[in-house]
Each structure stands twice: as C-alpha cells, then as structure tokens.
Amino acid sequence: xxxxxxxxxxxxxxxxxxxxxxxxxxxxxxxxxxxxxxxxxxxxxxxxxxxxxxxxxxxxxxxxxxxxxxxxxxxxxxxxxxxxxxxxxxxxxxxxxxxxxxxxxxxxxxxxxxxxxxxxxxxxxxxxxxxxxxxxxxxxxxxxxxxxxxxxxxxxxxxxxxxxxxxxxxxxxxxxxxxxxxxxxxxxxxxxxxxxxxxxxxxxxxxxxxxxxxxxxxxxxxxxxxxxxxxxxxxxxxxxxxxxxxxxxxxxxxxxxxxxxxxxxxxxxxxxxxxxxxxxxxxxxxxxxxxxxxxxxxxxxxxxxxxxxxxxxxxxxxxxxxxxxxxxxxxxxxxxxxxxxxxxxxxxxx
Numbered sequence: 001x002x003x004x005x006x007x008x009x010x011x012x013x014x015x016x017x018x019x020x021x022x023x024x025x026x027x028x029x030x031x032x033x034x035x036x037x038x039x040x041x042x043x044x045x046x047x048x049x050x051x052x053x054x055x056x057x058x059x060x061x062x063x064x065x066x067x068x069x070x071x072x073x074x075x076x077x078x079x080x081x082x083x084x085x086x087x088x089x090x091x092x093x094x095x096x097x098x099x100x101x102x103x104x105x106x107x108x109x110x111x112x113x114x115x116x117x118x119x120x121x122x123x124x125x126x127x128x129x130x131x132x133x134x135x136x137x138x139x140x141x142x143x144x145x146x147x148x149x150x151x152x153x154x155x156x157x158x159x160x161x162x163x164x165x166x167x168x169x170x171x172x173x174x175x176x177x178x179x180x181x182x183x184x185x186x187x188x189x190x191x192x193x194x195x196x197x198x199x200x201x202x203x204x205x206x207x208x209x210x211x212x213x214x215x216x217x218x219x220x221x222x223x224x225x226x227x228x229x230x231x232x233x234x235x236x237x238x239x240x241x242x243x244x245x246x247x248x249x250x251x252x253x254x255x256x257x258x259x260x261x262x263x264x265x266x267x268x269x270x271x272x273x274x275x276x277x278x279x280x281x282x283x284x285x286x287x288x289x290x291x292x293x294x295x296x297x298x299x300x301x302x303x304x305x306x307x308x309x310x311x312x313x314x315x316x317x318x319x320x321x322x323x324x325x326x327x328x329x330x331x332x333x334x335x336x337x338x339x340x341x342x343x344x345x346x347x348x349x350x
Contacts, residue, residue, distance in 0.1 A: 002127045003168030003305070004161050005067070008060025008321050009277045010053050010139075011157040011264065014043040015331040016339045018152050024336045025147045032152055037238025041155040041265025043334055043342050044141050048156065050079045051089045053270075054139040055096040057160035060321035061135070062097060067162060069098035073131025075105045076121055078114025078269040079158075081141045082107055085189065093137065104131075111185060112234055113295030114138060115159070115269040120175055120301060122163035133164045140268035145193035146345055153237055155265025159273035169311040170280065170289070173304040174221050178212035185296030196296075205298050210234065210244050213300035214292045221304050225249040229287040232258040232275040234294035236266045250290070257282045263328050269295075276305075278324035285309045 017040045019029035033039055044053070054077050077089040090105035108114040108121075115138020122134030139158025144150030163172075184205035187194035210233060218224060225231070231254045233241035238261050245255045258275035267274055272293040279289055289305040310316055340346050 001168065001171040002123050002163065002165045003171040004280070005133060005164035005168050006061045006065035006162040006316065007159065007277050007280060008057045008062070008064060009157070009159045009274055009324050009327060010056035010060060011274070011324070011327040012042050012044050012048055013330070013332050014045060014334055014342065015040045016043055016334050016336070020336055021152055035239070036152060037242070037262055038153050038265060039262050040331070041153060042157055042267070043339055044156040046342055048141070049083045050077070050081050050139045050141050050158070051083050051092045053141070053156065053158040054089055054093050054137045054160065057137055057139060057158045058093050058097050058135055061160045061162050063320045064318060065162070065316050067133055070102060071132040072097070072099040072135060073103055074122055074125055074134035075099060075103060075137070076108055076118030076134070077137045077139065078108040078110065078116070078118045079138070079140050080109055080111055080114065080187070080268055081143060093135070110299065111295035111297050112236070112268045112271055113293040113299060113301055115273045116293040116301040116303070119161055119163060120177070123172060123175065126163055126165050133162055136161050136163060138269035138273040140270055142266060142268045143193050148193070150194070150196065153266040155267050157264060157267040157274055158270040159277045161273065167310050167315065169308055169316050171306045171308060173306055174217065175301060175303045176213060176216045176220055177299060177301045178209050178216055179299035180209070182209070182298035184298055205296060206234070206236070206240055206294055207244055207247070209298050209300040210292050210294050211248060213302040214248050214290070217290070217292070217302035217304055223304070225254070225290070227288060228254060228290040230257060230279045230283065231255050231290040232272055232279055233292050234272045235259060235261040235275060236271070238262050260324060260328065274324060280307070280311070281318070281323040281325065283307045283311065285312060
C-alpha cells in the first residue's frame with residue numbers, strides 16, 4: 001500500500017505576537033486574537049526563504065529514516081512564495097539532499113494546497129512503479145501587506161513527506177479532490193502581496209471546498225467522523241478548522257493535536273501538512289487520520305490515512321528530528337521593526 005515512509009518539519013525560531021502588529025496599526029488586539037484564535041506567528045530569519053525551509057524539512061524527514069538518494073525519483077515543492085519566478089525550488093532541494101540528477105522535479109502552485117497536490121502526484125508515481133520513493137513538500141514564507149488582515153497570520157514553515165510503498169509508517173487508503181474556479185484569493189506576477197475577495201474567502205471558498213472534499217471522501221470509503229482518531233483541516237486561522245470540523249461532525253479532541261495555528265500562524269502550503277506531521281508525532285499504530293487541505297482559487301484534497309506498526313519499529317526513529325511541539329518551543333520574539341526587516345517590508349535604496 002502506498003503511504004508515508006517518513007516525514008519532517010521545519011519552522012523558523014522567530015515569532016511576532018499579534019498584539020505587537022495590532023499596536024503598530026492602532027487595531028484592537030483582543031478583538032483580533034479572539035476573532036482569529038491566533039496569538040503569534042513564525043517569521044523567517046533574514047536568510048530564510050521557501051527553498052531553505054523546504055531543504056531543512058526534507059533533511060529532517062531523511063534523518064528519521066534512511067533513504068538512499070538514488071532511490072528518490074521525484075521531488076515536488078508546493079508553495080506560493082517560491083524564491084524565483086523562473087527557477088525551480090525542487091531542483092535546489094534535490095541537490096541539497098543528493099538526489100540529483102536521476103530524478104524528476106517540479107514546483108507546484110495551488111495556493112495553500114500545492115503541497116498535498118505533490119503528495120497525490122508522488123502516490124501515483126510510486127503506485128505505478130515508476131519510482132521507489134517521491135518527496136512532496138509544502139513550504140511557504142507567506143506574504144501579507146502592511147496593515148492588511150493577512151499580516152496577522154501569514155507565517156513561515158514547511159513539511160516534507162517521503163512517499164513509498166513498502167513498510168510505510170502510515171498507509172494512505174484513499175485520496176480525492178474537490179475543485180472549482182472560485183476567485184477568493186490571488187496575486188498577479190510582479191505584485192508583492194496577494195489580495196483576497198472578502199466575502200468569497202469563507203463560505204464560497206474554504207467551507208464549500210473543505211466540506212465538498214471531506215464528504216466525497218466519507219462517501220467513497222464508507223466511513224463517518226467517529227471512525228477516525230484524528231482529523232486535520234487546513235488552518236488559515238484557528239476558527240475555520242474548528243468550525244468546519246463541527247459542521248462535518250468531528251470533535252474538538254480529534255483536531256486538537258494537529259491544530260498548531262494559534263502559536264504558528266498560517267504557513268499556507270505547509271499548514272495542513274504541518275498539522276498532519278504534528279498528529280503523526282502523537283499517533284500510535286492503528287490510529288486513523290482524516291486530512292483535508294484547502295487552496296484558494298479553489299480546491300481541497302482529502303486523505304484517509306491509517307498509521308501502521310512501522311511507526312514504532314526500529315527502522316523509523318521519530319526522535320531523530322524535532323517534533324512540531326519542539327520546533328514551536330522557545331521562540332525568539334521580534335518587535336514590528338525587526339519583523340519588517342526580516343520580511344523585506346523595509347527596502348533600502350541600492
């Protein structure tokens with residue numbers, strides 16, 4: 001059965017608290033934190049971008065379980081903040097982990113679900129026998145214009161999943177997608193910051209597509225929410241995944257281990273994948289995990305996953321790389337001026 005052979009996460013250690021952003025723009029911090037359920041967000045270091053985050057996440061996955069570099073036949077990096085408009089991030093990752101040149105690689109873009117689209121592609125290639133292993137990565141250094149609502153949540157981080165078909169730590173039983181042309185969020189080439197379509201962001205965007213993919217999955221595999229130990233939904237804030245979980249019939253206890261956005265922020269393509277990684281950090285053999293990502297524009301990918309005995313075997317070392325909980329611990333906090341410097345919001349004249 002095709003599934004997850006290993007996984008790894010990288011989150012920058014820098015943070016900015018939501019009240020610090022609100023202070024600068026004269027906003028009510030209590031209203032914002034109460035409305036979003038987000039208290040702080042990660043900030044990239046001055047020399048960190050999507051490529052460095054993707055490399056570190058991939059290296060963490062390979063620390064947990066050895067994979068010969070020449071067995072990695074594909075690398076796909078999903079992001080909406082690739083460092084280059086024309087120059088693939090996936091090739092940089094491949095070179096950094098020694099997987100080049102006998103591999104295929106590509107960068108994916110589908111807003112916040114580009115990473116899970118990479119998982120689906122790797123699944124197909126592994127299951128067809130074209131490659132032994134593929135690596136799918138979701139990573140972002142998300143953008144939010146100064147003073148915009150997105151600035152309170154747009155964060156940095158990523159997760160990498162090695163997909164294989166032998167002795168996997170988690171079988172992917174089924175996957176399906178729900179996609180429409182819904183313009184809820186976009187950024188044209190050359191623009192520094194994205195724009196969002198206000199009322200399209202919630203019900204026509206997030207909730208319609210997450211519910212659509214989730215119900216397709218439940219119908220396809222003949223399950224109900226009570227059949228799962230955990231559930232992970234895309235988390236642009238804390239309120240959306242909590243609300244959609246309740247609408248679908250999942251409990252707060254099922255989504256709690258993967259709900260990392262309150263201390264992390266929205267890592268866009270990394271969001272649902274980091275949530276899945278946090279869940280795998282706590283999962284035991286036999287646990288069943290329901291995952292649904294979301295990407296604006298708009299679409300959702302759903303996965304039905306069963307954790308296997310291999311997650312506690314000697315071949316897989318969960319403690320060889322930091323857990324999501326450890327990566328979120330002991331942050332270094334920035335004021336708004338340093339945050340703006342780190343994010344490139346202050347541009348010096350050359």
